[in-house]
Amino acid sequence: MKKLFSLAVLVILSVFLLAACGDDDPEVEMTDDGKRLVTFWHAMGGGPGEAIDEMVNSYNESQDEIYVDAVYQGSYEELLNQLRAVGGTSEAPSIVQVYEVGTQYMSESGFIEPLQTFIDGDDDFSVDNLEENILGYYQLDGDLYSMPFNTSNAIMFYNKDMFREAGLDPEQPPRTFSEVQEYSQQLNDATGEAGFAILIYGWFFEQLLANQGGLYLNNDNGRSAVADEALINGEEGQRIFEWLNEMNEAGTLGNFGRQWDDIRTAFAAENVAMYLDSTAATRGNVEGADFEVGTAFLPVPDGMDPQGVIVGGGSLWMTNGIAEETQEAAFDFIKYTADPEVQAVWAGATGYFPISPEAYNNEILQDIYEEYPQFTTSVDQLQNTTLTPATQGALMGVFPEARNIVENAIEALYQGEDSQELLDQAAADIEEQIERYNQQQGN
Amino acid sequence: MTDQVAAKQLMDPASRDKEKRKKARKNFWTAMLFMLPAIAIIGFFLFYPMFKTLYFSFFVVNSRGDTISFAGLSNYLYLWESSTFRTSMKATFLFALYTVPTTILVSLFLAVITNEKVRGIPFFRVAFSSTLGVSVAAGATIWLILLHPSVGVFNNLLAGIGFDRIGWLTSSTWALISVSITTIWMNLGFNFIILLGGLQNISEELYESARVDGAGYWTQLFKITIPLLSPTLFFVSVVTIINSFQSFGQVDILTGGGPNNSTNLIVYSIYREAFESGFFGTASAQAMILFALVLILTIIQFKFVEKKVHYQ
Structure with a gap:
């Protein structure tokens, strides 16, 4: 009896201990049908939230190796609070959307992998395709730490x-x-x-x-x-x-x-x-x-x-506690979000503006701008912006x-x-x- | 057998004491063994975090919970000088003042009127205790809709009868009152049930003999009901005060501590300091101050108020 009892206590204690430490080498998470799983935390409710779901669905359907799971985490502030709890561990999501003013904090947080490393290693992707005013905000000492995603003013x-x-x-x-x-x-x-x-x-x-x-x-x-x-x-x-x-x-x-x-x-x-x-x-x-x-x-x-105006909105950050293969999958999705056509659909569905100027030539977006002339105010305002430290x-x-x-x-x-x-x-x-x-x- | 007893009786007092102590020690460890699961759980989830909080309150801690440097009392000094902390202490005390007496009085009133034996009374008992079944989040959301600045029910009523709209949650003068009203409503159910239970425990014979002696309704209320209810009232007041100092959910949902910190009650302030700003050191210091405050208030209640409580 006594033995059984101490055994039970021992089990309880070791469960606590395990819960307290844990986290060794991160594993590549897979879905049941063998795709690499990328978790994506975002802060977009309502209409923009639906637009994200559509974007993610069309990405998931476009290929069969990676599955992106988009999770709504509440407001930007709430998302950041959630991230603080798991940041830097393998519990953290692969991609997080953080608002523009979290840029400095995120870059110093120790939770993230600067995106520049992946951009440098990728010949197909160039930051030159992105809007200058937007890069002006997100580049820190010439490096892009995160991918601008939803930009607004x-x-x-x-x-x-x-x-x-x-x-x-x-x-x-x-x-x-x-x-x-x-x-x-x-x-x-x-x-x-x-x-x-x-x-x-x-x-x-x-x-x-x-x-x-x-x-x-x-x-x-x-x-x-x-x-x-x-x-x-x-x-x-x-x-x-x-x-x-x-x-x-x-x-x-x-x-x-x-x-x-x-x-x-x-x-x-x-x-x-x-x-x-x-x-x-x-x-x-x-x-x-x-x-x-x-x-x-x-x-x-x-x-x-x-x-x-200052570029507002948010950008996508990749976390560093996850497996390398997951990071590569995450980068693939991030590249997808920056694609002019994807950006055109996104901009048309929300009112955010596209991060790459090429998207403006896209038919989908042009139709929408014609139907809703209200959209063009923000585009004009952004393009009239002179890039100075004040507007950066x-x-x-x-x-x-x-x-x-x-x-x-x-x-x-x-x-x-x-x-x-x-x-x-x-x-x-x-x-x-x-x-x-x-x-x-x-x- | 008898030999052994004889031997024990022959033992000198010193070794008999030793034997006793040995037995006590053995008893102690057996008892500890039985309490171990409880101690382990309470220790892990209560004492460990509490001591960690105390420890953090003397350090500069970063947002990941690593201690950076020893800060001595500087976290406490920072709070002492911080006008935000003073505002939040003031709001906390005002909030307790607004909510505690009102909740107890209203629920006492409801309990007394539903303690009568009238047809259909169970319906009212259920109705008045129903807020007990509403979670803080759901309750606060209901009130958020009622108090909405432009499409809220209250403001539409006011506008309908020709009054100006009130910034229930957007004006610093009204916000704390709005949060208090919500809290009172939410706490009514629990207090009502406890007080009603207390009332039902009072023996009917007392009232019968009082009536025979010619005591009226008010005399019965103040000479029998209230004194015999005092243990319950005491319990309810202790719990309500502690609850009011620990209110969080309704503030988070209704106002987020604003406008201009007027509803930044201490627990919300701790949350914001720790989880939004990432300053765990000063947040821990605030938590220690809250702990001390609640402890002192509860001691005072037990020392002074309990003397007036009439136990049967």
């Missing part, structure tokens, strides 16, 4: 019917900050609904800053050397906050919180006439609305030329925190706090986070 959507109701010309959307303010007032007077809104998401602040040529961080946005200073409290940032503040005080600005779906619902329910959203929402907005939807460039402060976008390892800090500042602004103080505090908080991150990285 921020544009303004507006309700043409509400414009007409307010006596505004629906073909002349506002282009400057003060025009937006005037239009909002008129729209609000005529309809009683909010004239303008932005989603409380740090990305829009970054875009509005870059469009003025403003830097987020010192050292060329952290691209020439590791940044240690936040510049968001300069005059460019101040202009954005003042602009939002004035509309908020005038009661023409809507606040629909931090959730993408909420602000889109508000737009569809005609609770707001103009708002900023990612180009990824184009298809959904145009098809989901009972009214005529217009798209416009991101506004700039008066008397200023728009400098263009900032690099730092604590971007999610920085965004959260800016979001908190915007929320406090809406509660009537002083814009300059908020920005100064936000800049100081971001610098503190950078310092903590560097300390943690052992720098």
